[in-house]
Amino acid sequence: MNTQWKTYLIPLVLFLTAFLVRYHFLATYNYPMMIHEQDAVGYMDVAREILQWHPLPVTGRPPGYPLSIALFALLPVDLEYAARLASIFMDALVTIPLFFMVRSVTSSRTASAAAPLLWAFFGFALAFSTSPLSQSTFLFYLLTAIVLIHRSLTGEKTLMPLFLGGMSIGAAYLSRPEGIVACLYLACVVVAVRLVQKKQFKPLLKELLLLGVGVMLLVGPFMAAYRHQTGQWALTNKSAAAVKTQDGILVLNAQGELPVSPEGLALWKEYYGSLSVFLHSSLSNASQFAEAYIQVLPRWLHLLSLLGLLVLLKERRFTEIVCFMTLLAVTVPNYIVNISKSNSYNYPVFTLAFLCAAIGCEALRRSLLSIIPVSRGPLIRLASALVIAAPVLYFSIAGYSDAEANYRSPQLIEQAQLSGQVFRGAGELIKKHSRPADLIMTRWGLIGYFADRPVVTLPKGEIKDVVGYGRKHGVRFLIIDTMSVFSRRQELQELLNPLYGKELRSDYGLKPVAVLSYDVGGCVIYEYSR
DSSP, X not given: OOHHHHHHHHHHHHHHHHHHHHHHHHHHOOOOOOGGGTTHHHHHHHHHHHHTTXXXXXXXXXXXXXXXXXXXXXXXXXXXXXXXXXXXXXXXXXXXXXXXHHHTTOSOXXXXXXXXXXXXXXXXXXXXXXXOXXXXXXXXXXXXXXXXXXXXXXXXXXXHHHHHHHHHHHHHHTXXXXXXXXXXXXXXXXXXXXXXXXXXXXXXXXXXXXXXXXXXXXXXXXXXXXXXXXXXOOSOTTHHHHHHOTTGGGBOOTTSSOOOOOOTHHHHHHHHOSHHHHHHHHHHXXXXXXXXXXXXXXHHHHHHHHXXXXXXXXXXXXXXXXXXXXXXXXXXXXXXXXXXXXGGGGHHHHHHHHHHHHHHHHHHHHXXXXXXXXXXXXXXXXXXXXXXXXXXXXXXXXXXXXXXXXXXOHHHHHHHHIIIIIIHHHHHHHXXXXXXXXXXXXXXXXXXXXXXXXXXXXXXXXXXHHHHHHHHTTEEEEEEEXXXXXXXXXXXXXXXXXGGTOXXXXXXXXXXXXXXXXXXXXXEEEEEOO
């Protein structure tokens, strides 16, 4: 087999390996959708619109990941399973651009395969990618954009890779709003590298225009549709929720309504008040994300990653360094908003770590060969490959075991039981005793998903105000569950009275129609008295 075929066969095998491992966990642990996965409801709604050939609802979730869901929904599976299949498929595809990123630094196919193998068996990715969320889709398009733009900056053919790289950036943006950071950063990378290469202004301008055309070919129609439907230009419709937190924008005002958040810089000024508070909050967020990241990977892998980065610096790989740092740059928006400090937001950084670790391993292997006489033959060179193979094998076994332990953890099983017994139970009861257009009010969109009914999100406020808000908006059923009350809606605790055999005040105008109680939690379903 010639070298060219090997170069393309290896990433294909790596992709299949990663996909099969992920599919094993998906098929083995077929848990119901849980609270931490409920963003998937919005993605599946968009996918459903795509399958029905309806205009895209651009004010909801972006369409990048839902397009993948729609493709897998053509298989004989339900929409949720299609969403999970799409997620693990895109997560496995990450191995392909990751292979070529290492390949751009070293000619060693062994080292190039190391980073994708680390990803294929990365315990957090094995546990996370089965969730029907958009991170894997975003990461694949982002890595593909980096590979293509790097190729345009270092190869003879510059224009087509640059155009395709722009399209990949556009696809990344249509998957997650962080894609706009990739667009701005990679445009700066093109300028910086061409200035170092002393390229003339006109060819550089042509490249930037071509990159922009590639991006706007996908993003332009989406932004135009958003402008048409909302009357305004915006990069994302989640800015208020990201800054103030989801619950922060759900606090009822004195009129019993949700206040309208300001747009743009006014939103940030209202929430933070001053630049110093903003900077302090951002640094604190960055520190917490860094702490979460450090805890996931073993110390020896952090050291290998650091070694790989030092190798790139020593070899003055300016183009590679600035391209690879895109994976860090796209996480910056996470530091300036208020979101959970989950490693799902660190997802791109892990690929950067594996990329640098593979380069570090290859540097150690070359150093070992340099101090051993080559005349000692191929056996020595084969043994030197263990410098790469041993840590990859160890990490793979540990990662698989970590993922297995996560799926069997009491915490996850409890969450699955809560979702299956309480949230699904409530949803199915409501679906059985309601009409398709009946509105339900709950903190969790997940219940609306199980009920297949439209949801009004449960606001924060005093009981009379919350109940009045639901009545004003035409809600028929109100669901109050233990998890939302004890963690986020403590002021509504009285509404759990029927769960403990107590009566609720009649002046609230609510009639309890069902009580679900289990060891993991419970809920009360109320119907509004008309």
